[in-house]
Amino acid sequence: MSLLRLGTFLLFACSAFAQSAPNDISALKEAVAAAQSAGDNAWMLMSAALVLLMTGPGLALFYGGLVRHKNVLGTMMQSFAMMAIVTLIWGVCGYSLVFAEGSPFLGDLRYLFLNGVGAAPNADYAPTIPHLTFMVYQMMFAIITPALIAGAFAERVRFGAMVTFSTLWLFIVYFPVAHMVWGKGGYLNPFLGGVVPVFDFAGGTVVHITSGFSALVAAVMLGKRRGYPHEPMKPHSLVLSFIGACMLWFGWFGFNAGSALAASSLATSAFVATHFAAAAGAVAWMIAERLHNGKASALGAISGAVAGLATVTQGAGFVTPFSGALIGLIAGFVCFAMVIIVKIKLGYDDSLDAFGVHGVGGLMGCLLTGVFATNQINSALKLPNGSPAPLGWVDGNAAQVLNQGIGAVIGIAFGVIGTIIALKLTGLLTTVRMEQTDEASGMDITLHGEEGYLFED
């Protein structure tokens, strides 16, 4: 009896399906697309928030702990000011200058005031998420990049000068380089019609090379902190730095895995490679420090992790997990040598090692991506016959190391020349350095009129 009823039901069901099949399939396709968009959008909004978390409080705590206590608020404000100011600049024109199709070197102004940037996806960049999500995700990268530079002139730059410089720097350095690497038709973008193919998954060149080399120039042009290196300038709270570094590690999953622009297996791959690199960077720095002066320090361990993270950024979505670990290991040792030995020999005052970690790490990461990038991880680039193109040296494409080198040189050139121009212009508009007495009293009181730590009533 029940079998008969089941058979009758199936018969009806089949005939019903046969009649409305075309409608059902298109409805099904829509439902699948909506479900994928929901999943991808959830991840990308979360990733955007994670990348913002890297600047505040991540970088603010990391840098804030490394300075003397009289400068803690001034240093944290540099990061926070970027969160506020770059957001508005990005919305007004920054997004358009980077991601609108224009010349190979800069986007046009079609997205001025986010004109036309809404719920509909931009198929060129991220076909499954709202264009607005892509816009706000990329905004967070523009926020952290100038905030990173601030580590080079910590404890001595005036607030207004820092804000002016950072604003000019975005237009002269960040927007052109980001457009070249990531924008449609960008000179270095291999996926959207570029001339020289440079693989930069999450901003090794766009973020770390530009900010790191700019930091070096800024440190040299501004000069040392008064009293450096004779007077003690110990970090006032490595506890703050420790918390900040752990937040950077956490936020970096949004930075690197989020750069897959979807909740995809590629995001997972970038996530794992990123994590391995951070771990290996920390291990390498601890070993180097133990061998060099007998103790593995907390500051060393977190510095190594950040070095690993900065270095793997460029290749995160192109390399295998253990290539990521190797990249992190190299980063830990080389950045240690830069910060501990080379910087002190050369005598420039890159106060918080923005160059030693981000510049050197970014440059190595750019070149190492040319070595380790493989189409087993990322098959987005196709040959004319439709099969995945060989990416790095491990795929047999040794020339990619040269291409990455061209990308790095362009990033460095923009960073160095752009910073010189931006700092000179800033100097015409306002006083860049703090007065001697102000520097002695600290940024918190003289620039902001408040103190970070009040333990009395």
Add this chain to the structure above:
Amino acid sequence: MFKIDAIIQPGKLEPVRRALAVIGVDGMTVSEVRGHGRQKGHKEVYRGREYTVDLRPKIRIEMVVPDNRKDEVVQALADAARSGEIGDGKIFVEPVLQAVRIRNDDRDDLAL
């Protein structure tokens, strides 16, 4: 009246307070200070920059006691604060001319 001014290791504050409580002394002023006697400093390294730290964290206890209690307080304090290592600290004793309890204007021994 004598003022007892003791510089001790930070970890010895609680043992000293217990020992003083046992003999019935509970008024004192405690501050965190830095200094050194014969104890050598230590080296700190932050990203390759070395600092020699000579001034060590110490705890300073100040209290004023009546003449007849000076010796037992000093002894109890020294015994409780002693580890036998360099850096245990010092105790200084000096005469006090006058004491006033601000609340009710009690004077000298009454004010202690």
